[in-house]
Amino acid sequence: MSDGAGEVVAVGEGVTRVKVGDRVAGTFFQNWISGKIDRSVMSSDLGGSIDGVLAEYVVLNQDGVVLIPEHLSYAEGATLPCAAVTAWHALVTKGNLQAGETVLVLGTGGVSVFATQFAKLHGAKVIATSSSDRKLEQMRELGADMTINYKTTPDWEKQVYELSDRVGVDHVVEVGGAGTLAKSLQAVRYGGRVHLIGVLSGFGGEISPMPILFKSVTVNGIYVGSKEMFEAMNQAIAKAQLKPVIDRIFPLAEATQAYEYLKSGSHLGKVVIQVSQ
DSSP states (O other): OOOOEEEOOOOOTTOOSOOTTOEEEEOSBTTOOSSSOOGGGGGGBBTTTBOOSOSSOOOOOGGGEEEOOTTSOHHHHTTIIIIIHHHHIIIIIITOOOTTOEEEEESSBHHHHHHHHHHHHTTOEEEEEESOHHHHHHHHHHTOSEEEETTTOSOHHHHHHHHTTTSOEEEEEEOSTHHHHHHHHHHEEEEEEEEEOOOTTOSOSOOOSHHHHHTTOEEEEOOOOOHHHHHHHHHHHHHHTOOOOEEEEEEGGGHHHHHHHHHHTOOSBEEEEEOOO
8 A cells, every 4th residue: 555646636845855746756755855765755655664556635744745647647646656667766766777688577467567668768678477478478568578478387497598598588677586587597598687576476485596696686675665766767757658567456445355356466566546536
């Protein structure tokens, strides 16, 4: 319940950054304005340390909101604060993504879909994985250059190696965690980057540090991003007129069903709860 977008309906005394009528989204970390993350940021996460945004009205600091691109609806704007900023932080801010590089995205959730869109925006190639051929077809429609069904190809890291001209990929958007990290380290090239984002496969398991050492791999821990990153990303989204991928929109009365649907893994992209019409 950390992501939301809506209209500013009132402002407090001394507020200068936004005005009534502005279309905004909240930042995931309310206190991470710019620069590097530090301990103080960790107590300002919406839906975690502080109340989330599944409500008709929320009160946020003026430094904790950004204007959403004009071409996006509120539903589309609500997809940006966590998944989109995370993908941008990984590939662009930390990863310095370049045209011609190859990005491996795992699965078809919000982060992986945004990573695919941002990679194509920068002229990179994308290899996408999923257990669903239907979703892989959708990923190709979104711009993925190559796809792998990890259910029918359990040794997908070997297939990634072959698809990358037996070199390995430049970037891995790693959302699986302990269950996939070892394979991601095999799939990345010498001197490549693994952006560690999610733990969908759990927290346990042992990971050998040797591939990181021998291949001079950079492993980046990515925990969403700052307001500064959010605003830079929005500029790129606006310039490209990029549209977030929304799988399904639920009304507020069906919020529980929305989370059950998300849990089922049936979605591709983002699931949105619409609070009001």
